[in-house]
Structures are given as structure tokens and as C-alpha cells.
Amino acid sequence: MKTEEELWSLLREAYQMPYGGAQIALVEQVMQHADAGGHDELRLASRLFATTAYVHGGETAKSFVTFSWCRSEYDAHPERFDEQDEHMLLWHFKYMVNGLLKFPAVPLGRTYDVLDDMERRFRAGGHSLHAVYAYRYQVAAHVGDPAADDWYGKWSAAPRDQNSDCAGCDPGEKVDHLVGRGRDEEAVAMAAPVLAGRLTCVEQPQSILTSLMVPYVRTGRLSEAADAHRQAYRRLRGNLADMQSIADHIEFCARTGNETRGLEIVQRHLPWLERAPSPQAEMWFCAASALLLGRIDPALPLGTTTAGELGARLAARAREWSAKFDERNGSAAVSERIEALLGAPPLIGQLPLSAVARRTEAATPAATAAAVPVEELPTDAAALMDRAWVLYDEHRIDAVEAAFARFDELHPEPPPELAVRRLDGQARLTAIRDDGGPAAGALFQETARAHRALGQEAQALGHEVRALGHDVQALAAESREALAREADEVMLAELTTLTERIVAHPGADADLRAEARLRAEGALMRLERPDEALAAIDAAIAEEPPKATLRAELVSRRSRALLMLERYDEAVATAEEALRQYAEIGTPPAAGIPALIRAHALGNLERFDDATAGFDQALTLASDRNYRLSALVGRARSRLAADRPAAAVDDLVEAVADHVAHGEDVPAALLRYDLATAYHQAGQPTDAAEAAESALDALDRAGAQEQADQTRYLLSRVYRELDELDLALGLLETLAANLDGYDNLPARGRMLQEAGQMLYEADRDAQAAERFAAASEAFRAAGIVQAEMYTRRLRALSLRWAGDIEAALDALAEADDLSHSLNGQVDASEPWLIWQRAMLNSDAARIYIGAGRLDEAAARSAGAAEALRSIGSLSDALDADFLHAETLMRAGDPAGAEVRLRSVLGAAPRGSQLEQNSAWMLAESLEAQGRSEEADEVRGKYLA
Numbered sequence: 001m002k003t004e005e006e007l008w009s010l011l012r013e014a015y016q017m018p019y020g021g022a023q024i025a026l027v028e029q030v031m032q033h034a035d036a037g038g039h040d041e042l043r044l045a046s047r048l049f050a051t052t053a054y055v056h057g058g059e060t061a062k063s064f065v066t067f068s069w070c071r072s073e074y075d076a077h078p079e080r081f082d083e084q085d086e087h088m089l090l091w092h093f094k095y096m097v098n099g100l101l102k103f104p105a106v107p108l109g110r111t112y113d114v115l116d117d118m119e120r121r122f123r124a125g126g127h128s129l130h131a132v133y134a135y136r137y138q139v140a141a142h143v144g145d146p147a148a149d150d151w152y153g154k155w156s157a158a159p160r161d162q163n164s165d166c167a168g169c170d171p172g173e174k175v176d177h178l179v180g181r182g183r184d185e186e187a188v189a190m191a192a193p194v195l196a197g198r199l200t201c202v203e204q205p206q207s208i209l210t211s212l213m214v215p216y217v218r219t220g221r222l223s224e225a226a227d228a229h230r231q232a233y234r235r236l237r238g239n240l241a242d243m244q245s246i247a248d249h250i251e252f253c254a255r256t257g258n259e260t261r262g263l264e265i266v267q268r269h270l271p272w273l274e275r276a277p278s279p280q281a282e283m284w285f286c287a288a289s290a291l292l293l294g295r296i297d298p299a300l301p302l303g304t305t306t307a308g309e310l311g312a313r314l315a316a317r318a319r320e321w322s323a324k325f326d327e328r329n330g331s332a333a334v335s336e337r338i339e340a341l342l343g344a345p346p347l348i349g350q351l352p353l354s355a356v357a358r359r360t361e362a363a364t365p366a367a368t369a370a371a372v373p374v375e376e377l378p379t380d381a382a383a384l385m386d387r388a389w390v391l392y393d394e395h396r397i398d399a400v401e402a403a404f405a406r407f408d409e410l411h412p413e414p415p416p417e418l419a420v421r422r423l424d425g426q427a428r429l430t431a432i433r434d435d436g437g438p439a440a441g442a443l444f445q446e447t448a449r450a451h452r453a454l455g456q457e458a459q460a461l462g463h464e465v466r467a468l469g470h471d472v473q474a475l476a477a478e479s480r481e482a483l484a485r486e487a488d489e490v491m492l493a494e495l496t497t498l499t500e501r502i503v504a505h506p507g508a509d510a511d512l513r514a515e516a517r518l519r520a521e522g523a524l525m526r527l528e529r530p531d532e533a534l535a536a537i538d539a540a541i542a543e544e545p546p547k548a549t550l551r552a553e554l555v556s557r558r559s560r561a562l563l564m565l566e567r568y569d570e571a572v573a574t575a576e577e578a579l580r581q582y583a584e585i586g587t588p589p590a591a592g593i594p595a596l597i598r599a600h601a602l603g604n605l606e607r608f609d610d611a612t613a614g615f616d617q618a619l620t621l622a623s624d625r626n627y628r629l630s631a632l633v634g635r636a637r638s639r640l641a642a643d644r645p646a647a648a649v650d651d652l653v654e655a656v657a658d659h660v661a662h663g664e665d666v667p668a669a670l671l672r673y674d675l676a677t678a679y680h681q682a683g684q685p686t687d688a689a690e691a692a693e694s695a696l697d698a699l700d701r702a703g704a705q706e707q708a709d710q711t712r713y714l715l716s717r718v719y720r721e722l723d724e725l726d727l728a729l730g731l732l733e734t735l736a737a738n739l740d741g742y743d744n745l746p747a748r749g750r751m752l753q754e755a756g757q758m759l760y761e762a763d764r765d766a767q768a769a770e771r772f773a774a775a776s777e778a779f780r781a782a783g784i785v786q787a788e789m790y791t792r793r794l795r796a797l798s799l800r801w802a803g804d805i806e807a808a809l810d811a812l813a814e815a816d817d818l819s820h821s822l823n824g825q826v827d828a829s830e831p832w833l834i835w836q837r838a839m840l841n842s843d844a845a846r847i848y849i850g851a852g853r854l855d856e857a858a859a860r861s862a863g864a865a866e867a868l869r870s871i872g873s874l875s876d877a878l879d880a881d882f883l884h885a886e887t888l889m890r891a892g893d894p895a896g897a898e899v900r901l902r903s904v905l906g907a908a909p910r911g912s913q914l915e916q917n918s919a920w921m922l923a924e925s926l927e928a929q930g931r932s933e934e935a936d937e938v939r940g941k942y943l944a
Contacts, residue, residue: 004039009766011046016764018726019056019239027053044073044080048088051095058240058277060099067092071117090127090163093118097135101142102278104324111139122163130158134165134173141177144333152177167194172208175215184215206235210245213252217347225256226353233265234689238727243272244281247288251341254292257350260660262292267302268697283321283334287341290315294342300663315342377403381411385418388425393549394588395623397432400425420450424463441467458507461498462516468495492523514545514554521557530564537561549588552581556594563601571601592622596631603634608642611635629655636674645681652678669698673711680714685721692718709738716754725762729755736774742781749778753791760794765802769795769811785826789818789836793843800847808847815840831871838867842880845887854891861887865900878904882918885925894925901925905942919943 002010011030017023027050034042047066054063070089074081081089093114100111119132137151156174164170171194178187191212195205209232216225233249236242246269253262266289276282290311298308318338325334378384388403404425407414414422427443444467451460468491502508502516517540524533537558545551555578562571575598582591599614615635622628636651652675659668672695679688692715699708712731719728732755739748756771772795779788796811819837826833841864848857861884868877885900901922908915919942926935 002033002037004037004042007033007037007039007042007046011042011049013766014049014053016767019053019058019241021057024050024053024057024059024062040080044070044085048085048092051092052088055095055099056239056241058243058275060102060241060277063092063095063099067096087162090118090121090125093121094131094135094165097139099278101139102280104279104321104328106328108143108328108330115139127163128159128161130155130160131163131165133158134170137177138173142333143329144331144336166204169204169207172204172211175208175211179211179215184218187215188212188219188221206232206242207245210236210248213248214347217256217351222348222351225252226351229253229353230686230690234686234693237265237268237693238730240272240275241277243269243277244284247281247284250285250288250292251344253353254288254295255344255347256353257346257348258353259292259296261353263296263307264694264697266292267701279321279324283318283325283338284341286314286321287318287338290318291342291344318342377406379410381407381414381418384410385414385421389421392425392428393547394586395590396588397429397623401429404429416450416454420447420454420456423447423450427463427466456507458502458505458512461502461505462508462512464498466519468498468519492520492527495520495523510543511545511547511550514540514543514550517543518554518557521561525561525564530561534558534561534565548581548585549590552578552585553590555581556590556597559594559597559601563597563604566604568601568604572598572605575601587621589621589623592618592624592627592631595621596627596634599631599638600634603638603641606641608638611638612642625658629658632658633671633674636678640674640678640681643681645678648678649675649682665698666702666704669695669702669704670707672698673707673714676711676714676718680718685718688718689715689722705738709735713751720758725758729758732758745778745782746784746787749775749782749784749787749791752778753787756791756794756798760798763801765798766804769798769802769804769807772798773811785818785822786832786836789815789840792818793836793840796847797843800843800850805847805851809851812844812847816844834867834871835873835876838864838873838880839876841867842883845883849887849890854887858884858887858891858893874907878907878914882914882921885918885921889921889925889928894928897925898922898929915942 007030010026014023014026014030017026027046030046031043031050034046047070051063051066051070054060054066070092074086074089096114097111097118100106100114115132115136118135119129122129122132133151133155137148137155139145140148140151152174160170165173171190175187175191178184178190191208194208209228213225213228213232216222216228229249229252233246236245236249246265250262250265253259253265269285270289273282273285276285293307293311293314296307298306298311300307302310319335322335322338326332378387384403384407388400388407391399391403404422407422411418423443424447427440427447430443431440444463448460448463448467451457451463499516499520503513508516517536521533521536521540524530524536537554541551541554541558545554555574559571559575559578562568562574575594578594579591579598582588582594595614595618599611599618602608602611602614612635615631615638618631619628619635622631632651632655636648636655639645639648639651652671656668656671656675659665659671672691676688676692676695679685679691692711696708696711696715699711712735716728716731716735719725719731732751736748736751736755739745739751752771752775756768756775759765759768759771772791775791776788776795779785779791792811792815796808796815799805799808799811802808819840822833828834841860845857845861845864848854848860861880865877865880865884868874868880881900881904885897885904888894888897888900901918904918905915905922908918919938923935923938923943926932926938
């Protein structure tokens with residue numbers, strides 16, 4: 001059984017925690033022990049706080065029980081309630097009216113009973129009825145009672161007092177009333193002075209900003225609407241209690257052309273339906289999500305279902321709840337609102353919310369080769385076939401398909417020689433369009449048989465090589481890990497045998513021999529043997545093929561192999577040669593490949609400006625989507641490396657939009673991490689947070705833990721910059737939990753250490769001490785003694801500031817034992833050990849001061865400054881000097897303190913806080929020695 005003092009300490013700790021499950025669990029623990037111990041004051045305090053914790057933590061139904069207990073306790077023992085407790089009880093009446101409405105199983109009469117009791121108590125206490133009228137309006141509006149307008153008038157006319165909702169919430173609720181009646185300009189005007197002030201309520205400014213999104217759009221304030229959504233949603237997204245407000249943001253996305261962003265929000269919060277804070281929140285979330293899902297492709301896969309199927313289920317769930325509310329309320333008001341939401345029309349075609357949420361239409365269209373007009377194609381069968389193959393060699397695939405379609409139209413029954421070339425073209429186009437599927441391999445084999453039937457054995461062998469090479473590629477694409485090494489070697493051996501037969505065949509020309517060798521290159525590259533691939537390419541080049549496009553392609557492939565081999569200077573030179581050769585034949589789209597290789601090689605040489613220009617060139621040449629994406633991302637990373645993060649943002653946004661448009665969630669998420677990095681480096685932390693949050697959700701859904709944890713760490717840094725401490729802490733603690741196993745102990749310790757430091761800086765010292773203790777254990781297990789000393793010292797100091805002096809002394813003893821254990825193991829002259837021991841002595845002095853052991857404090861702090869100076873840590877030495885002076889003053893040695901303080905004043909930066917504190921203490925020490933005139937001189941010089 002915990003002592004009463006320990007329970008009060010736990011309750012104070014709960015006060016400091018963010019709303020949510022962890023806080024609720026702690027306050028419930030306090031209530032349980034307070035009941036068992038019969039601690040009446042603590043029973044009341046814990047239940048008053050629990051009511052608030054339940055409401056703001058998303059477990060509203062539990063608040064009904066604690067409120068009823070407190071109300072009964074007040075009626076039975078009013079003397080146990082001080083003024084603050086009584087005020088809190090009256091405040092909770094508002095929570096109850098609001099909460100009871102959200103549960104259709106609660107009869108409406110019970111809500112009216114609470115309202116009547118609230119009014120009776122307010123009148124008896126001489127309070128304004130402002131809050132009573134506000135909540136009578138809320139009930140009337142909920143059930144569709146026309147009296148709502150009358151209650152609104154009384155609410156607006158009544159004077160505010162300490163029981164009224166805060167200066168942000170009260171106008172926000174009135175904004176909702178005005179918006180519902182189409183009085184948008186009045187709504188915006190009412191909110192303006194509120195937003196211009198400083199909102200400190202836990203529900204603000206996110207609540208009033210959410211209310212303003214629609215009137216902002218309808219009055220043409222589009223940038224304000226986008227900002228309101230972004231600011232408010234970021235504050236709401238982590239709290240289950242705000243599920244109904246999140247539904248408003250889903251609706252907003254659906255009605256402003258931001259379906260992609262809205263879908264992300266739906267997917268992020270869909271698991272909340274299993275623990276919704278109330279039926280009302282669940283109903284509105286389901287309805288808003290169904291509206292959003294109804295605006296996207298119904299066949300879009302979402303896990304094990306589709307957008308259409310999920311939307312239908314959520315709409316049915318919303319209607320089921322609305323029917324229950326109508327039955328309870330005796331009106332159709334709720335179902336009418338739900339039906340209006342399910343069928344809500346767009347507010348605007350498309351409202352750009354942020355770079356992360358850009359529509360894919362905003363992406364720069366991929367470069368495409370100029371189309372070949374049908375009328376410019378020859379009509380003769382042989383000439384048309386030759387033209388199609390020229391276009392193929394130039395990588396103008398859309399034009400190739402058009403030419404073959406024209407051939408099929410004009411020559412449906414071509415002679416055998418042309419029929420086999422047509423079949424060859426079909427096989428190659430299938431290999432491109434089918435992206436490694438099995439159909440192309442079968443077509444290559446069919447083409448081989450057709451050549452053999454015409455007596456063209458060398459060509460038949462060439463197509464068997466293509467079929468086998470395609471099979472290797474298809475297997476590798478399907479599952480690289482699933483390919484046993486033996487199978488790799490067997491397939492490559494078969495490919496090599498076929499290649500040798502082609503090379504030796506008298507009917508094989510130089511082009512055919514070179515193409516056969518090139519097939520071996522492709523297989524070797526996929527098997528991650530770039531050195532052998534380079535040898536195969538060189539052998540193909542040695543065949544001296546006459547076809548210009550083939551010669552250029554061989555040089556291009558050579559540059560790729562050199563890039564894979566990290567021979568970057570050679571890769572640049574070879575890619576430039578390929579570009580020169582392609583230029584001689586009109587710079588076909590295939591030239592984009594060596595341009596891309598050259599740019600990547602330049603980036604690896606850290607020639608980032610040249611690399612950026614190279615990616616520019618690649619983007620003007622490449623028509624293939626994957627090459628364009630590689631160029632966009634490469635250019636972005638070059639710009640980041642060249643310290644041009646703002647320029648990198650646009651490329652990354654475009655690449656993300658492209659992946660989203662193709663339903664590629666994981667690649668989009670990985671690039672959103674890069675985008676978050678770019679925003680962070682560009683000094684745009686809000687945008688960085690939004691990008692990283694989107695990335696994290698998708699990576700978690702995909703099970704990509706390593707990448708997700710990288711994103712968590714970046715996001716924790718961004719949250720710290722945004723002063724969102726609890727969000728940052730949550731991420732660090734998730735990281736610490738994920739970093740299990742011996743190899744991860746150092747990283748686990750660092751995450752816990754960072755969490756402890758954040759809490760320490762926020763004066764949440766008891767929690768900081770817990771994190772430092774956990775970090776110490778991780779560092780101890782990992783054998784990192786420096787980090788262990790650091791965290792054990794900070795744990796002791798945190799406990800001292802938390803007021804737990806006994807625990808601080810115990811922790812200090814552990815830190816001292818660790819320091820002493822290093823004697824004989826570590827050279828005492830090591831700078832890191834000197835620094836650690838000096839800082840430990842300084843912090844020990846602080847702890848002994850707290851314990852009233854002043855002589856020990858003075859002894860521990862005596863040599864710290866000199867030790868720190870010996871290793872050049874001058875700033876820390878000044879702080880240690882000041883601390884020692886303080887210990888001497890407290891220990892009754894003002895003369896000793898004077899010596900230290902004069903030393904500090906001689907070195908402290910002019911006008912610094914250290915100088916001010918030292919001057920003040922020096923004056924005090926002089927006064928203590930009876931030297932008042934000198935004390936006044938010090939004050940006049942430093943403190944005037």
C-alpha cells in the first residue's frame with residue numbers, strides 16, 4: 001500500500017501528463033489507493049481531476065461516475081470543498097450536459113435534470129446564468145428545438161463570469177451557430193478578436209479554427225481556410241477525445257478537392273472507431289469518412305477492402321447511430337444532419353492545403369517524344385515495318401505502338417518475313433508494358449520458333465536468349481530473396497551457352513552478336529555482379545555493331561556498370577560519350593538514361609551544382625516515368641547537399657504526387673521523409689511535421705520499422721522546435737521501445753537520455769529522473785561508461801529538483817560508486833573523465849544544499865572549477881566557481897565566497913545573467929562582512 005504522501009506525488013505527476021490513457025491509468029491508480037487508505041481529501045481531489053482527465057482523454061462515459069460521486073460528496077460534506085474545488089464542481093456540470101447528449105442510451109430527461117440542477121446551484125451561489133443559457137441552447141440545438149434561437153439570445157445577453165467557457169470556446173460555439181444559419185461574415189468577425197489574442201485553453205485555438213474552415217472558404221478567405229485546417233488538425237490528431245472535430249477536417253478535405261489528404265486522415269484514425277469516445281463522435285466520423293470515400297475511385301484497394309465497400313459500411317454505421325439519437329430525442333434532427341453530410345456538395349473545386357497535399361495534376365507532366373502523325377507513316381508494308389523498328393531503337397514507345405497499329409490495319413496478313421518481325425515487336429513491347437510479366441517470355445519463344453521455321457537459326461537463338469534473359473528478370477522482380485544462388489548460376493550458364501552459340505553461328509551478324517552479349521550484361525547486373533557485366537559490355541562493344549542506336553546503348557550501359565562499381569569519374573566520361581553518340585542520331589528519348597547516370601555520378605563526386613544541371617538535362621530527355629522520378633529525386637538530394645533545401649522541396653513534392661497518383665504508398669512515404677528533411681532544413685518546421693507525419697503513418701501500415709523509426713526521430717526534433725513537448729516525448733519513447741536487443745542498447749539509451757533532457761528542461765523533474773534511470777541501465781548494459789555517468793548524474797540532480805532529497809542522495813551514491821569504480825581502469829587524466837567528475841561534484845553540491853548538508857556541499861564543489869579549467873571547459877568552470885561561492889555563503893564563509901565571486905565577475909560576459917547573479921551575491925557577502933559601502937559600490941557598478 002502506498003503512503004498518502006506518495007499518492008499525492010503521483011497525482012501531481014498526473015497533472016503534468018498529457019491527456020490520454022497513461023494519465024487516466026495513473027489517476028485511477030491514485031483513486032483506488034485513496035479509497036483503500038481512507039484518505040478523504042485525496043479521494044475528492046483525485047475524482048475532481050479524473051472527471052477532467054476522462055473528458056479530455058477520450059473516455060467520457062467514465063466521467064459520469066466521478067462527477068456523480070463528487071456532487072454527492074459536496075451535498076453530504078460541503079466543508080471538504082475549498083473555493084477551488086467548488087468552482088471545479090460547477091464547471092463539471094457543463095461537461096456533463098455536453099457528454100450526456102453524446103450517448104443515445106442516456107434518456108434526454110437525465111440531461112434536463114442535470115441542467116436544472118446546474119441552474120439551481122448557479123442561482124444559489126449568485127453566479128451569472130451565462131453558462132446555463134449556453135448549455136440550454138446546446139441541448140435545444142441538438143434536438144432541433146426552435147427554442148434554440150431564444151436560448152442563444154439569452155446566452156449572448158447574459159454577463160460572463162468565472163463559470164463561462166473560456167474566451168476562445170465561448171465565441172467558437174457561437175461561430176458554429178452563425179455558420180449553421182449561413183451568417184458567415186458575422187462568424188468570421190466574431191472570431192477575429194479571439195484569434196488576435198492569446199488562447200491558453202486546452203481546446204484552443206484548434207476548436208475555433210475548425211469552426212472557421214467552412215466560413216473562410218465561403219467568404220473567399222482561402223489562405224485562411226487552408227491555414228486553419230493545417231494548424232487545427234495538427235493539434236487535434238493525437239487526442240482521441242477530438243475524434244468528432246477530426247471528422248470536420250475529413251469533411252473539409254472532401255469538399256475542397258483534397259481527397260488524397262482526406263484519405264490519409266481517414267486511414268490514420270480509422271482504428272479509433274474501436275474505442276470511440278462517444279457514439280456521437282463515431283457517427284460523425286463515419287459519415288464524414290463515407291463522404292470522403294465517395295469522392296475517390298470506389299475500386300481503390302484499402303487493406304482487405306475497397307474504398308467503395310468501406311464507404312458503404314461507414315455510411316450505414318452513421319445512419320444506424322443517427323436513428324438511435326432520433327429515437328432518444330423524439331425528433332429527426334440528427335438523421336437530417338447526417339444525411340446532409342453524406343450528400344454534402346463541394347465548397348470549391350480545389351483548395352491547395354499544402355505542398356504535401358498537392359494534387360497529382362499539379363505535377364510537371366513527363367516529357368514525351370513527339371508523336372508521329374499517321375499521315376507521315378509509310379504505307380508500304382516493308383517500309384512501315386522498318387519505320388516502326390527505327391522508332392523502337394529510339395525508345396519512342398508510344399510512336400512504336402502507333403506504327404504497329406497502323407501496320408496491323410493496312411497489312412492484316414503480312415508475308416512470313418514481316419510477320420516474324422511483327423511478332424518480335426509484340427514480344428518486346430509486351431516486355432516493356434508488362435513490366436516483367438510472364439507473357440513476354442512466351443512471345444519471345446514463339447518468335448524463336450517462327451525464325452527457325454524460316455531457317456533463321458541465329459535469329460531464333462537470339463530470341464531464345466531474350467526469353468531466358470526475360471525469365472531471369474521476371475524472377476528477380478518477383479522476389480530477389482527467393483532466387484537460390486544455384487538457380488541464378490544455372491540460368492546464367494544457360495544464357496552464356498546460348499550467347500556462345502550465337503557468337504559462333506555463321507549467320508549471326510555483328511548487331512545480333514552484340515545484342516546477345518548485352519543480354520548477359522542485364523542478367524549479371526540483376527545478380528549484382530557489375531564487374532562481370534562490364535566485361536560483357538566491353539565484349540559486346542568489341543563486336544563493333546554497325547547499328548548506331550545499339551552502339552550508343554552499349555556505351556550507355558557501360559556508364560551504368562561503372563556507376564555501380566563506384567568508378568564515378570569514368571562513369572561521367574562514358575555517359576558523356578553516350579550522350580555524344582545519341583546526339584549524332586537526333587538525341588532520342590534513350591539519351592535520358594546516360595544523362596541520368598552522369599548526374600548521379602556527379603552527385604557521388606560531390607559536384608552538386610554540376611549534378612543538379614545534369615538532372616535538369618535528364619528531365620528534358622527522359623520520357624520513362626521511372627527515369628524521371630529518379631531524376632527528380634536525384635536533383636532534390638543534390639540541392640539538399642548543396643544547402644538549397646527550398647529548391648529541393650518542389651522536386652520532392654512532384655515525386656510524391658506521382659507515387660500517390662499510382663497508388664504507391666511506401667515509395668511516397670519514403671520520399672515524404674526526404675521532403676520533411678528539406679522543409680526542416682529550410683526552416684519550415686510546420687511543413688516538416690506534416691510531411692513526416694504522413695510518412696510515418698504509411699510506413700507503420702507497411703511494417704517498414706527501420707524507416708518509420710528514422711522518421712520518428714526526425715519528427716521528434718521538429719516537434720521540439722514547435723514546442724510540442726509531449727508529442728516529441730511520445731516518439732522518443734516509442735523509439736526506445738522499438739530499439740530492443742543488445743545491439744540497439746546504445747541507441748535506446750540515447751533516446752531515453754534525450755527524453756530525460758527534454759523533461760528536465762521543461763521542469764518535469766520527476767519524470768526526467770525516470771528516463772535518466774532507464775537510460776543509465778541501457779548504457780550500463782552496453783558498456784558505455786561515459787554516457788552512464790552522465791545520465792546517473794542527471795538522474796540524481798532531477799530528483800533533487802523534484803524535491804525527493806532522499807532519492808537524490810541514493811542516486812548520487814550510485815553515480816559516485818560508478819565514478820570510483822573507474823580508478824585503475826581509466827587514466828585519470830582523460831579529459832572526459834575529468835569533466836564528468838567535476839560536473840558530478842558540482843551537482844553533488846546542489847543535492848547536499850537541498851539536504852541541508854552545507855559543509856559537504858562546500859567540500860564537493862571546491863575543486864570543480866579548477867578541474868574544468870584544466871581541460872579548457874571555461875564556461876562550465878565559471879558556473880562551478882559561482883556554485884562554490886554559493887555553498888560557502890550558505891555555509892557561513894562570506895569571505896571565501898567573496899574570493900570566488902570576484903574571480904567570476906572578472907571573467908563573466910558583460911551584462912550576462914551570471915554577472916548579475918555574481919554581483920548580487922558579492923554584495924550580500926560584503927554586507928555579511930560589515931562592508932556595506934563596498935557592497936553599495938558593487939550594486940552601483942553592476943546592478944544599477
